[in-house]
Amino acid sequence: MEFGYYPGCALHGSSNDYEKSIRACMKALNAGLKELDDWICCGATAAHSLNHKLSVALPARNLAIAERDGIESVLAPCPMCSMELIKAARALRESEPMRREMSEIVELKVEGKTDVINLIQVFERIGVEALKSAVKKPLEDLKPACYYGCLLTRPAKVVQFDDCERPRSMESILEALGAAPVSWNYATECCGAGLTMANEATVLELANKILKNAAASGANCIVVACPMCHVNLDMKQSAVEHQYDTEHGLPIYYLSDLVGLALGLNKKELAIDKHFARARVHVKR
Amino acid sequence: METLQTVDSAFSGTSVEACYQCGKCTGGCPVAGLMDLMPNQLVRLVQLGRLEKALASTAIWHCVSCQTCTTRCPQSVDCAGIMDVLRQMSAEQGKAAPKLRRVLVFQKAFLDNVRRNGRLNEVELIGFFKTLAFLKDFNIPLLMKDTLLAPQLLQRGKLHVFGEKVRDRAVVRRIFDRCMKAGEGA
Numbered sequence: 001m002e003f004g005y006y007p008g009c010a011l012h013g014s015s016n017d018y019e020k021s022i023r024a025c026m027k028a029l030n031a032g033l034k035e036l037d038d039w040i041c042c043g044a045t046a047a048h049s050l051n052h053k054l055s056v057a058l059p060a061r062n063l064a065i066a067e068r069d070g071i072e073s074v075l076a077p078c079p080m081c082s083m084e085l086i087k088a089a090r091a092l093r094e095s096e097p098m099r100r101e102m103s104e105i106v107e108l109k110v111e112g113k114t115d116v117i118n119l120i121q122v123f124e125r126i127g128v129e130a131l132k133s134a135v136k137k138p139l140e141d142l143k144p145a146c147y148y149g150c151l152l153t154r155p156a157k158v159v160q161f162d163d164c165e166r167p168r169s170m171e172s173i174l175e176a177l178g179a180a181p182v183s184w185n186y187a188t189e190c191c192g193a194g195l196t197m198a199n200e201a202t203v204l205e206l207a208n209k210i211l212k213n214a215a216a217s218g219a220n221c222i223v224v225a226c227p228m229c230h231v232n233l234d235m236k237q238s239a240v241e242h243q244y245d246t247e248h249g250l251p252i253y254y255l256s257d258l259v260g261l262a263l264g265l266n267k268k269e270l271a272i273d274k275h276f277a278r279a280r281v282h283v284k285r
Numbered sequence: 286m287e288t289l290q291t292v293d294s295a296f297s298g299t300s301v302e303a304c305y306q307c308g309k310c311t312g313g314c315p316v317a318g319l320m321d322l323m324p325n326q327l328v329r330l331v332q333l334g335r336l337e338k339a340l341a342s343t344a345i346w347h348c349v350s351c352q353t354c355t356t357r358c359p360q361s362v363d364c365a366g367i368m369d370v371l372r373q374m375s376a377e378q379g380k381a382a383p384k385l386r387r388v389l390v391f392q393k394a395f396l397d398n399v400r401r402n403g404r405l406n407e408v409e410l411i412g413f414f415k416t417l418a419f420l421k422d423f424n425i426p427l428l429m430k431d432t433l434l435a436p437q438l439l440q441r442g443k444l445h446v447f448g449e450k451v452r453d454r455a456v457v458r459r460i461f462d463r464c465m466k467a468g469e470g471a
Binding site: 009012013014015016017038039040041043044045046047048049050051052053054057058061104105106107149150151153154155156157164188189190192193194195197198199200202206235274276 | 315316319346347349350351352353355356363365369370372373376385387388389390391392393395396399403404405406407411414430434437438441442443444445448449451452453456457459460461463464465
């Protein structure tokens with residue numbers, strides 16, 4: 001099985017632990033990743049906030065590259081990227097004038113026919129049964145709070161993935177790997193995403209609520225499938241603890257970290273040693 | 286119905302006229318508590334064509350674009366899309382609320398960085414943003430923020446001083462220029 005791959009800027013920047021973890025998992029599962037040639041930034045919140053046309057054009061250039069190179073399905077492990085790519089593909093599919101205009105702007109023919117998927121969907125396509133049969137070390141001691149954040153399931157009409165209020169896709173995968181995901185209230189609340197730099201107070205407040213609720217629900221870790229969620233909950237966890245005079249001590253894993261651990265990969269192979277937050281209560285991993 | 290005809294064409298596609306003020310957008314908004322105007326109030330202002338107040342609000346810059354409002358709206362109003370249009374107008378007309386102008390400064394610096402490199406260079410962006418914020422209002426806390434994280438990031442191989450650039454940077458610049466033609470600039 002092979003997937004097209006759009007890493008996005010975060011995974012080639014400070015979230016390179018996420019990329020390493022995904023690549024290690026794919027290798028272990030014999031799934032290939034074909035990176036889009038000379039991909040460009042999707043524009044993220046800055047583009048959709050300040051220039052609508054640009055917020056279609058930047059993703060459209062990447063969709064055009066995928067179409068040109070005959071890549072049908074593209075994994076975008078960052079939900080900001082995948083949402084922007086899906087939104088642009090949809091706008092292109094719905095309107096012939098849009099296809100014409102964008103093909104001119106991005107200097108490549110683009111129709112918006114690429115199938116853009118997130119990391120959870122990649123594991124679903126590989127198959128939960130296939131994952132189950134490849135398990136070497138079941139995740140028996142783990143009680144993760146599966147955190148979807150905002151853009152994996154929203155806007156529901158655009159991304160059309162899972163149930164936007166009560167998603168279960170990560171839970172299904174982790175249960176198959178032997179973990180016991182907890183039921184909690186903040187699975188789809190936003191962590192403040194891209195405001196980490198420009199408006200940190202907001203991010204700390206939102207992250208604190210998420211961490212607090214996960215712990216109160218009996219979780220011994222949080223699992224995410226987004227680089228921004230990881231930054232705000234992991235890297236910023238000590239800032240949250242300082243700000244609110246509290247102690248969370250919750251390790252934050254990428255979904256691929258836990259799949260990888262179950263497949264028998266070690267922490268170093270999955271770049272878990274690059275994370276910031278350390279478990280307050282000892283978790284056997 | 287006269288009031289509804291005043292809706293600016295920039296909002297077409299957001300179904301703004303369908304709002305009947307149930308307040309569900311505000312109820313689910315994770316940052317409503319920080320806003321000076323609630324999301325449902327902003328939607329109403331747009332319906333009435335009274336944009337001045339909306340464009341100068343801090344609310345549009347507090348918005349985290351989480352899409353909860355859009356997803357839950359019973360009338361399929363794209364409330365998060367309305368926020369985008371308001372931000373774009375506020376930026377173009379120089380109306381951004383001074384208290385949160387740094388969010389706009391950050392987003393502009395972000396786009397400028399992508400325009401030059403094709404991809405985001407985090408170190409360059411953060412350095413540039415902090416310098417701008419410092420020169421503008423001597424924001425020392427912001428200048429110092431996260432400096433203690435730098436060595437930890439470096440130690441983890443997460444700090445890339447030179448960053449990545451795409452090969453075809455000329456096409457990226459042309460895409461930006463075409464999108465930012467007269468009156469559409471960020």
